[in-house]
Each structure stands twice: as C-alpha cells, then as structure tokens.
Amino acid sequence: MRLYFKYVSILFKSQLQYRASFWLLSFGQFLVPFTVFAGLYFMFERFGQLQGWTFFEAALCFGIIHMAFSLSECFARGFDAFSGLVRRGEFDRLLVRPRSTVLQVLGSQFEFTRVGRMLQSAIVLGWALYSLPVEWNTAKVTTLILMIVGGVFIFAGIYILMATLCFWTIQGLEIANILTDGGREMAQYPLNIYERWVKIFFTYVIPFGCVNYLPLLYILGKQDGNEWFYMLLPLAGILFLLPCLAIWHIGVRHYRSTGS
C-alpha cells in the first residue's frame, strides 16, 4: 500500500509540471458530464417525470454512477491504458520486479485531470441529496458510500478484464466501451425503465443494478422486503472484482512478450 501512494505522488508531481494544460483538461473533464447532465435536466423539464421517478431521484442515480466512474478512471487508469504496455513490451519489466503485477499496473498511470469530472458529480450528488426529502440515518449513509465504492470496484473489474484480453489480442478493443461507457450511460437512469434482457444482464452478469438501482430503492424508501438485503447488495460489486482478478492471473501466466 505504501508503494502505491509513492507511485501516486510521483505521478501527481509529474502531471503538475504542465500546469496550464492540466487545468484546461480538468475543466474540459468537468464540461463533458455537465452537458450530459444538462440533457437529463432538459428531458425532465420537457416530460415532467420518468415512469414515476422524479428529477432529483434520477439525479442521485446519475451522481452516484458518475462519481464511481470518475474515481475508477482516476485510480484504475493503468489498466485502461494497458494495451500500450503490452505492445511496447514494457510489461516484461513489471514481471521481473518482486511485487504484484496488479499493484504495479495500477501505479503505472494515474489521471488527476479527472478531478473536474469528480467535482461535477459531487455537485450533482450534493444537489440531489439536499433536495430529496429523505430522512438520513447511519444505515442510509453507509449504503450510499457502499454504492459508490461498489461502483468503483465494478468499473475497475471491467478495466482489468479488458486489460487481460490484451494478452491475447495485443490491441485494445473498442468493444470494451459497451461495458464501461455504455454501463455508465445506462446506469445513470434507474434500471427499471429498460427491457428485461438489459436488466438481467446488468444485474446478474455485471452487477451495476446491485450498486445503483436496488440500493437506491432502499434509500428512497421504495423497496419491498428485507432492508438489510438491499443495504448489503453493493458488496456484489466487490465480489465482481474477485473473478476479474482471477482471470487476470490466468492471463499473466499466458503472457508472451511481443519481444520489442
């Protein structure tokens, strides 16, 4: 863990060397989800509500998933850019070091400009929390935090899966965007508005529903059934990471250097 923070602080210093570009990029990163959120706002202004969901409820949904996404992009960026490591043959260097490969790849890149995106999600989250008539207690706050953490774990898991694919394909695949960007776009609205096959896939295969929609029902007091069950559902996101890591280790064993 200490090693990881060491990596992070070095990368932070190196990125701050280009200060103007850093701030401009951060601001740009702020604008991207901002226009998407403006779109959501205008849709609600036009239609009033979305199958029984009010604007602020959807905004909460949006804020949570975007928060998780920006955090995971910040931390797990190394896996996102992993195809470059394999193609240039730099992964060999990581293998000979006496530390875990996961840690080293995680530390190989760290995107601080995502601060802009994070700030935007934080504002949306704050606004939604402030405007919703929810009675907050420890259990609900814990659930909220668990939801964000679970989301980060799912996104990180997907990045790791896609990075593992690079062991065989060398090139990164655009199709991964279905799971990351597509998952984000989809999970920013409550899951119940979609068709059955989408719901099933994103609840049982990739558990976005477990970290976003289902616990949200509990926070908003819409759930039926056991509260504890809904509260603990975000842990599914953390469970999702385990098979991803296992596949990663299989991939590492199959790795053959490109030799360049």
Added chain:
Amino acid sequence: MRAYVSVWKLRFINGMQYRAAAIAGALTQLFFGFVFIMIYMAFYSHSSGQPPMSLKEVITYVWLQQIFLSFIMLWFRDNEIFDLITSGNIAYELCRPIGVYPLWFAKLLAQRVTSAVLRSIPILIVVFFLPEPYRMAWPPDLPTLFLFVASLLLGLLVIVAVSMLIYISVFWTLSPTGSTLMISVAGEFFAGMIVPVPLMPDWLQKFTYALPFRWTVDFPFRVYSGHIPQTEALWGMIIQICWLCLLIGFGYASLRRALRQVVIQGG
C-alpha cells in the same frame, strides 16, 4: 484539383484497413442506440401533452446519429496535423505546390467518409430489420430521401469546415488538448447529440438556431423523418451553403494569417 482527389483516395484506402476495429465500433454503436431508445421510450410512455417530436421520429433520429457518428463527432481528429503544427514539420507542407487549406480539408473529409462507410453499412442493414419498436423508419417519400442525402453531404462539409478552424487555432495555442475538448463538447451539445434540438427548452432552441452546429446533424436528420417539410428543407440547404461559405472563408483567411506569422524553429 487532381492532387486533392488523390490525397483523398489515399486516405480512404488507408482508413479501410481497420476493418476489425470498425466491426467492434458498429456493435458498440448498436448497443448505445438501444440504450438511448429505451430511455426515450420510458420518457414518452408517461408524457402528458403532445411532445414536439413523435417517438418514431426520435427513434429514427437516434439511429441516424449512431450510423453517421463519424460524420458528426467533432473530437474525431487527425493527430498528424497537430503534430505537424507543434513540431514544426509544417515546413514540408508549405513546400508542396498545393494549397494547405484544401489539402487538409481533403484529408479530414476522407477520414470521416471511410469511417462512416465502414461503420454505417453494417448498422444500416441491421436497423431496418430490427423488431418493432426499434426498427428504423423509411423516409416518407423519395424526394425526401434525396433532400436528406444532399443536406447530409452539405452538413458533412460544414462540420469539416468547423473542425478546420479547430486545427488552425492550434497555430496560436500550440496545445490541442484543452481548447479542442471544450469546443467539441459545446459543439456536440448544440448539434443535438445529447438531446434532440426540438426537445430542448424554447430559450435554448433560439440560441441553438443561431449557431452553425445544428446544420450539421440535427437538420439533415429531421429532413429524413419528414419533421422538417420539403420546402423548408430547401431553404435550410441555402442557409447551410451560406454557413459553409462563411466558415471556409474565415478558415482560409485565418490560415493565411497564421502561415504568414509562422516561424519554423530549425531542426
């Protein structure tokens, strides 16, 4: 003119090499199309009053967006040109006996066309055979189809002219990242990529109509579904041509100014 055509052809063939990437891209866009349509269907299912665009028109709009994505994304960019400017290799470009503006214009145009050809054909076939309600509608009649194709091509030229301005701006800023990101985010929003323009609130629509961005995407797509009647479409095309002349003229002039000031630093 022959030179520009062959630059265009070279780029076209070059772009056609990346077929696997294109198939992956097509699948991704299909998925995104499904998600967006489901969201719109959910909004429409409980709407009170008459929305300014029918659901069928919105579905067509979404599919056209996904099909012609590479026609319309502003962030679709050629790093080669950026590198030319920032590294000083622009000197070679200036030695060539052809104009820089039309040369880059042809390059950028070819890039968009190849990537659209590779992606749109598979998606185009699929979306016409999807089960209802996802299936894409045909245009109401033949003249509408012609109008759509013409306005789409004009829109393509407009968007290349806009992106030329982004490239030219790099002569002054020298760093392509920040400024292009901002222009492209704003541009995509005002082109109706995030919310279709008719669904925006009125005050925003007025603002959008004053900008060139909506003529690139929103206009041809609404011509296709018949949301914009034919006579109006003809007028719209005249406005497209006006914007095109304006943007090209401005780009040409500013490129000339930039090139006059350009200082090549050794190397």
